[in-house]
Amino acid sequence: MKEITTRLLVIGGGPGGYVAAIRAGQLGIPTVLAEGAHLGGTCLNIGCIPSKALIHAAHEFERARHQAQGSPLGIRVQEPSIDIAQTVRWKDGIVKRLSGGVAGLLRKAGVQVLKGWARIEDGKTVTVQAEGGESVRVRCEHLLLATGSEPVELPSMPFGGAIWSSTDALSPDVVPKRLVVVGAGYIGLELGMAYRKLGVEVTVVEAAQRVLPSYDEELTQPVLDALQKSGVVLHLGCSVQGYDAKHGVHVRNARADEFALPAERVLVAVGRRPRTAGFGLESLQLDMAGRYLAVDAHCRTSMRNVWAIGDVTGEPMLAHRAMAQGECVAEQIAGQSRRFEPMAIPAVCFTDPEVVVVGKTPGEARAAGLDCIDAAFPFSANGRAMTLEATGGFVRVVARRDNHLILGWQAVGQGVAELAAAFTQSIEMGARLEDVAGTIHAHPTLGEAVQEAALRALGHAVHI
Template identity: 35%
Template structure:
């Protein structure tokens, strides 16, 4: 093994040109050119010979194979250095290392993890013993080489932050500062022929809420780091009620505050009333027509002040506050205008039926294009956009987009609701089957729900439906298909359903509409 003498200065190492000239001399000697080689050696010309200037090799661009990208400049190509080299000259590492400021550098590991962390240089050095970080020196043919430490094992760093099960990818974002890292580029440009924007949305934050780990949004609530004794849910929509159901089942005492006059916006009131009756014992308070107006972080909890019809006397203290008042699109966070893509004042990106933006080769899908902000809608839009981008005649023309509240009991609806029919002046008829008459629901001990179908009063084709009860989200699929297929009550009622199942309640609701249901007493004639 060869070791470098630390007393030898880098400038004393043989220059590359001289080392190469020596090799040429040995080659000439072997070929019989000893006189020429010896003359060169004796006259010491090799030591004085200047380094020949570099010249570009002649080349002609072949348009057939060109990517039409800008060529790397000659200056960049001949002076490039990477993180470990710091330069092309043997003295550059020492010179440039003096400029390298490691503070206030930090490494942040965050995203879909339970324990996000930011590490400074001191914390990073503590993660590995010094023996792993010692530079090993080598001397190869007169060249000084620095072989650096390979770095931390990625899996060890990730284990510290405990990634969520839903995390699938790791993104590396490095420093891009030419002043500290000469030769690095600040921007990475990706070329594309077609693009799909799927930047999604984020939870809406309340400006008066303190920045405190005990105030969380839906993402933070899913981490489930502890079970609070008392919890406030701000917002009586689907997300808020789902999380309230989960934490209540785990033993938390729950208060829900909603500024509107009802919960679960979008669902018909008769569906919501069944849910509310079943959950009256589950929560301490359901405060409708009430809103939180102020909050303060205290050592022993978050103190919240209320105003409204059912506001409690004085502030209330909670171990955890969930803010679930909706989501806002990320349209204004991605600089879409740089590509000419139109973004409205709320952050939504307008699209046509093919999910195409105002820029012909750029599409957008999901939460960023509008309500409802649902994953299954986004997936369907993604199919349409991908097919349209491939040149197919694909369009988003869904007659219905189902909604499901995964609460206890579940609430699901698709197509038009009764409230929408009334608001739009649509004449409709209703078929309703109570689960109290369902053998399967009775056997399950959960017969509080019902299934209802809405039909156009003129064509008798189904235009909407709603289900409340156990596994309502699984049952609504048949209603979705019937709406898309334009089925009428006879089509649905005469479809043989398995018995005894909860699914047969869909067929029985259709029978109830046209008066042929034998599982219910005869309907009174109007």
Template identity: 40%
Template structure:
């Protein structure tokens, strides 16, 4: 079969690249080995985890905070099976939506494992037969998978990754999370809210290593008040899975016995068995595929985007790369501003950021001014009863251009969008401060932080 473009992988990067390329008039094919389109993000990542985060937070509110608002729910009980089924319905519905988008845009789907046999040639093996495809261009968008540590064998039951932690059939009495990053904290929060004792073990002396330190430090204090335990500077040397328990072994410390272990120590690119070495594509020392500014690999006509090329392993980063790739391929123009890609941790409160951290600015010798505004001084946050956290804005000392914004607080993931747009257009803190923000809204905290850069916050 002949196509203009063959894409390997139907995750956020791959399926979005396919749709945009088809919109631009290319004959596009997309290969996916999983039954459902959408990749890790949809099947066992972003979407199901957010469904559980939302459900578990509602459960926690019903248990603890509704009564403070005069809402008496009576006897409260957890139906975990129904909660998990709601998550699964969400995933299934969205997966079907991508199927419909493929049909709408006349994208040909091939099911099976893809191997690049030569420039412009891909073999698809579905377990029963092989289909040979030819295309002028090939795009690799195979995403990533969870990493593990030496001495830890994943058994898919007692010791697992985020995939298993999305579907525990019972709330564990004690869950140990290895890794204090976003994935570990989000899923740890889910099971903590539902009644588990949660202990987070982190090798570094802090959680959320890529987050602004001031924000991460305050977040840890809030999570501890919520009941999550942290052991920092902790090196896990092994995990022994028993029939009903696990023993987590720690260097220079007593081992921890628990019911389940969630290994959340990062992700690694999916690059195995694609035929890359055979066609002349060498991986870097971390296993990523090197590409140039146009996402082209060392082999002409073969490109890569998303988690397999490194950088922030975020679905929306892969989506933007997919659009930029397809547009450049057809129009000659396509660009991603990597300085304005937001990140979000969907804990409660949420943590969101865009641009440089304060530590990065110091390391780079960039002079800056800082504005901070707490949610406790925001009327909407007060009305919601969610006053923990702050907005922190960093601006260039000379030009006032916004260099970074970091938010710990209610709906931070939504609030960061304004800041990302501002940075994309090169806004100053004065620009944001001069824009009228509706009252009472959480977004006023962003305006106040912008005012605080010039030491003229109005409500704090």
């Protein structure tokens, strides 16, 4: 068996792993990255990027259908159709370009990439089963675990055939007539709303009593309104019991009544779990935090020189968190003093309307015993939102009452994902309400709602 020695071995080529490897290479650290599937991991190949591509295509198709029915803008088009095979090819083209870009960046940084599945022998030795059956034993000084996560299956509805995972839903061979989505979290609603825009009859089943149950209710109300307006059927407080091709999805409600929902396809989106099995991780006997790997503020596990980042270390399971952790680890191995202790990590739900949460919500601030003020500015009073036909939603700020230090931002509305950077930066830089209120914002933009929310919290909003 061929053997190689390196200072850093990264297992997993997703956002966390490839960023860690690139940064390590930039810092002159001999680095090997092992990836069994495709560079870019779940996010780039079967998650964040392709889902946003499908969401965009569905949005454009819905806009065309809307204009065909008579648009107030004066646009007139004939009834459109969609070639889903071409849509998938377009989406795959974006993924291919980005994955190739990651490979190029790794080469530029001097990182050696081994395409194959890794198996841990001990904290310093890993065997990589490369393509073609050849195995390579890698001996390393530092081992970084960036193995990510995988969708959760329901025992009564394993993936395959008519039962889709989120991966399957991103590359449909046909657009089904009826789709049942199990789970009203962000993945289920993002894809469910996209399929509804493609003309599919969509039904959502959720065990909780409301959609997006991890978000506060005021923030998710505009999303609920949009779901109902679009014709998505909701069965809240219900659980699925199974599926058969003749009757569809078997559902039980809170009263223990059972009924069936006809469906050509069923998208199961009930969460993700860390990928900790199948590659010898148990041999290291690392400390766990529930089902996740336990790490400290440096991303160190309980074994010296074994690090872990990203989804395998717990919530929030977000690509940008993994990326930041990857840089943090690489710089520590290079001898720099670093800790992973962000003031805030933005979370975006790409439903329509979009939802952004950064820092503490009003409820979380109260639960923490903080005396806070919060204020919201509606997009119905924003000129740019009117010109975009997107006046639903609002921007909300949360700040300490005594010194006006900003603790959190939330927003719901069309395009609010692009406000996440401003929200996060204000918290990281310790901004106060006066800082944001006194900053001149470009007019006309959606960003003016950020300034107006701060002004309203201070008691002197101008446009409401």
